[in-house]
Amino acid sequence: MNSFVTRGALMYRIGEFSKITFLSVKTLRYYNEIGLLIPAKIDEDTGYRYYDDENFQKSMVIKTLRRFNFSIQELLEVVPRIDHADDLADFLLEKHEQLETQVAMIKKDQRALIKEVNYMKAVKFMSKSYEVEQVDIAEVKVAYLRYKGRYEDLGIYISQLYKAVGMHAEGAPFSLYYDEDYMEEGADIEVAVPVKKAVEKGEVKTRTLPAIKCVKYVHVGPYEHISNSYKIITDYIKAHHLESYTPSREIYLKGPGMLMKGNPEKYETEILIPIRAFDSN
Numbered sequence: 001m002n003s004f005v006t007r008g009a010l011m012y013r014i015g016e017f018s019k020i021t022f023l024s025v026k027t028l029r030y031y032n033e034i035g036l037l038i039p040a041k042i043d044e045d046t047g048y049r050y051y052d053d054e055n056f057q058k059s060m061v062i063k064t065l066r067r068f069n070f071s072i073q074e075l076l077e078v079v080p081r082i083d084h085a086d087d088l089a090d091f092l093l094e095k096h097e098q099l100e101t102q103v104a105m106i107k108k109d110q111r112a113l114i115k116e117v118n119y120m121k122a123v124k125f126m127s128k129s130y131e132v133e134q135v136d137i138a139e140v141k142v143a144y145l146r147y148k149g150r151y152e153d154l155g156i157y158i159s160q161l162y163k164a165v166g167m168h169a170e171g172a173p174f175s176l177y178y179d180e181d182y183m184e185e186g187a188d189i190e191v192a193v194p195v196k197k198a199v200e201k202g203e204v205k206t207r208t209l210p211a212i213k214c215v216k217y218v219h220v221g222p223y224e225h226i227s228n229s230y231k232i233i234t235d236y237i238k239a240h241h242l243e244s245y246t247p248s249r250e251i252y253l254k255g256p257g258m259l260m261k262g263n264p265e266k267y268e269t270e271i272l273i274p275i276r277a278f279d280s281n
Contacts, residue, residue: 009040009052009053010052010053011040011041011050011051011052012050012051012052012056013048013049013050014028014029014039014048014049014050014051017049017051017055017056017059020056021056021059021060021063022063023059023063028049031062032049034072034076035076036062036072036075036076036079037055037058037059037062039051039055040052040054040055058079061079061082061088062075062079064088064092065078065079065088065091065092068092068095069095070095078091115222115264118265130217130218130220131217132215132216132217132232132233132236133215133216133217134213134214134215134216134275135213135214135215135216135272136211136212136213136214137211137212137213137214137272138211139208139209139210139211140171140194140208140209141194141195141198141206141207141208141209142192142193142194142195142206142207142208142209143161143164143165143168143169143192143193143195143198143199143204143205143206144161144190144191144192144193144204144205144206144207145157145160145161145164145190145191145192145203145204145205146188146189146190146191147189147190147191148186148187148188148189149185149186149187149189150185150187151187151189154175154189154191155256157189157191158173158175158191158193160203160204161173161191161192161193161204162193164199164201164202164204165193165195165199165204168195168196168197168199169193169194169195170193170194170195170196171193171194172193172194172251172252172253173191173192173193173251173252174191174192174193174249174250174251174252174270175189175190175191175192175249175250176189176190176191176192176247176248176249177189177246177247177248177249177250178190178246178247179246180246190247192209212274213274213275213276214249214272214273214274214275215233215236215237215242215244215272215273215275216270216271216272217229217232217233217236217270217271218253218268218269218270218271219267219268219269219270219271220266220267220268221264221265221267222264222265222267223264223267223269226269226271229269229271230271233271233273237273237275242275242276242277243275243276243277244273244274244275245274245275245276246274247274248271248272248273248274249270249271249272249273250269250270250271250272251269251270251272252267252269253268253269253270254266254267254268255267255268255269
């Protein structure tokens with residue numbers, strides 16, 4: 001046998017230890033290099049590695065954790081903190097919770113994927129299609145709320161706006177975008193709704209938006225695909241040698257309600273981008 005006894009403890013050469021742990025010699029050497037499973041003794045003259053019972057117990061812990069897909073980085077953090085079976089159980093339960101979260105995220109991605117596939121199949125069968133056109137927009141009295149934040153928070157502010165406006169609303173809600181570029185954070189956004197009479201409540205104020213000339217296009221479908229519509233309208237502006245300026249508007253002709261979301265495939269969003277004759281100077 002390759003094992004030998006030293007100071008009353010049974011030691012195993014790396015080959016023998018590989019056989020009893022079902023870990024390859026290559027893996028054992030790697031674990032030693034990264035400090036995960038260091039041999040109990042390394043002979044200074046021969047360089048032979050010797051493992052003991054404590055190494056064996058630690059190798060079993062490592063194999064258990066690896067079976068449940070603990071990463072090497074996780075092993076390096078977790079293994080030194082395991083002194084008893086209860087410690088191992090705690091870390092396995094924590095991994096279980098992580099897996100549950102991952103499963104929920106995967107299911108969410110699966111639903112989004114199917115939604116995307118269905119949308120792609122349905123695009124060519126949409127009942128409505130619109131052309132890009134130049135329009136004159138009359139001045140309009142609106143109640144408004146302006147904020148700096150994320151585009152995803154629009155619904156929150158529109159809800160606040162409607163609570164303040166109540167029965168005075170007269171038309172579809174819309175947003176105005178004051179930034180020239182897309183903003184990851186801190187976007188300058190105003191949400192507004194036409195009103196019959198002035199509303200002054202908290203941060204909600206009333207003003208009259210001036211008449212403007214715009215290029216208009218109606219996007220049909222989920223907001224996730226609105227980029228395609230912005231490209232269509234931008235291409236039109238370029239092709240007709242027009243100059244755009246802010247704020248642009250998105251009018252939510254058909255969209256999610258306060259309580260029910262409805263079918264996103266039937267959402268209609270009117271995009272209005274203010275234009276003027278291109279100034280070559």
